[in-house]
Amino acid sequence: MRRIGDDRYAYRVYRTNADHLLLAIGLFHHVEGASRPDHPLLHREPEEFIGRGETYYCTASNLLRRLRRQPSGVEVALTKLGRDFENYVQVLRRVRTSYFHLSTRLGEGVLFHLLQSAPEEDPAQRGASDCYDAFLDTFSRWKRCRDAPSWEALAAQVEELKALDPDFHFQMPQPEEILDRPPDPEASS
Numbered sequence: 500m501r502r503i504g505d506d507r508y509a510y511r512v513y514r515t516n517a518d519h520l521l522l523a524i525g526l527f528h529h530v531e532g533a534s535r536p537d538h539p540l541l542h543r544e545p546e547e548f549i550g551r552g553e554t555y556y557c558t559a560s561n562l563l564r565r566l567r568r569q570p571s572g573v574e575v576a577l578t579k580l581g582r583d584f585e586n587y588v589q590v591l592r593r594v595r596t597s598y599f600h601l602s603t604r605l606g607e608g609v610l611f612h613l614l615q616s617a618p619e620e621d622p623a624q625r626g627a628s629d630c631y632d633a634f635l636d637t638f639s640r641w642k643r644c645r646d647a648p649s650w651e652a653l654a655a656q657v658e659e660l661k662a663l664d665p666d667f668h669f670q671m672p673q674p675e676e677i678l679d680r681p682p683d684p685e686a687s688s
Contacts, residue, residue, distance in 0.1 A: 510562040514577065517555035520548050521584070525591025549585050556581030627663045634660050634669075 560577035637656045641649040660667045
């Protein structure tokens with residue numbers, strides 16, 4: 500007698516393997532222009548795996564039907580994937596080049612030249628990013644402490660950011676409101 504856990508495990512295995520085959524063949528296998536292995540025995544055409552994908556999806560569908568004992572949307576989808584596996588592979592191949600723009604595998608030389616020609620990061624932009632990080636740190640420190648030194652540091656940080664980024668707006672708290680209040684215990688958490 501078979502156990503339900505065994506069927507559930509088998510369903511997951513067949514479905515995972517079928518999904519892997521569908522994506523490997525449709526999206527990632529044999530991208531146009533990619534090089535082939537030198538040894539012919541190591542190379543297998545994707546068409547050799549079409550029947551295997553069909554079988555995996557149909558088996559997963561049958562196992563799911565046995566587990567649920569009633570029709571479900573997932574079961575219908577798996578049946579359709581199994582029946583029309585080759586068509587779905589063709590659709591993914593079309594999507595690969597037309598929408599995902601996956602065309603060729605980059606070789607080491609091409610990748611090296613791409614990295615060499617990458618634009619340098621603008622120092623002003625890097626400075627603004629660092630300044631924003633410092634502002635957030637200073638603002639967090641002020642929310643924890645709410646004392647005069649942290650307020651003054653926050654005011655200086657805001658002025659520095661406004662000089663770097665004219666679009667930056669921040670409403671500074673009034674010093675008399677801050678200094679008279681005790682630290683907020685929730686701000687430290």
